[in-house]
Amino acid sequence: MNRIEKVMRGITEKNEKAFIPYIMAGDGGLDALPQQITFLEKAGATAIEIGIPFSDPVADGPVIQAAGIRALQEGTTLKAVIQTIAAVRPIVHIPLIIMTYMNPIIAYGIEKFIEDSYLAGVDGLILPDLPFEEEGLIAPIAEKSGIEIIRLVTLTSPLERIRQIASKGRGFIYAVTVNGITGARKGFDEQVGEHLKRVKSVSALPVFAGFGISTPSHVEEMNRYCDGVIVGSKIVELFEKNDLLGIEELVNVQIVK
């Protein structure tokens, strides 16, 4: 069974809340990635979303854009990230999910990318610029190798579309909680809670909220309506400041239920 499915089963059965941190591969040099991954696992992360730096990151806000630029300056490539994941995989037990735009995958070669990711022990993919209508390009090949494509739904998706996407979904549903780009925000639209409940009502899979979540109280608020959270910009910022305690505090909000 895919590691993501196994972890999701635990979440559904024990009614636990998930915490998925996002990190930008190569920020601080690719040598830092194995340590970042093992640190996050030890801190209690449910899974880790590993971002691939890319020159035109259309959905990324300033913090992740800057991290991507730093990672590119370090010479980080998709190939080197996959090799690094392969090297660390034997000592990591939680799911590792690659987040990338489609362009680097197409440049790499879709089939070769899936094959190398499978061999490296990658469990899932988040592909924000892959429209649901176009997913035939990669989803069947990925899912045949046991790599789950994590589907995203947004605040503007009509319920019928959410239902359709959820029915094809694997692992969990990524519910985007803002209209816009990644990055910390002060608060959320008051409709977000209702939206998350609606997504949950049509999804057999756990639903995780992501975008704009940066404080323990945001995490608690979102966890009231869904099964867990994904936090990117804040984690990237804390790693850059080397504030490891700050990361542990955020990851562990889930335990204070």
Ligand SMILES: O=P(O)(O)OC[C@@H](O)[C@@H](O)c1c[nH]c2ccccc12
């Ligand atoms: O940074 P935030 O606001 O915490 O959002 C999560 C996010 O960083 C991560 O999931 C992500 C980074 N880049 C993306 C692009 C699209 C979708 C999701 C992402």
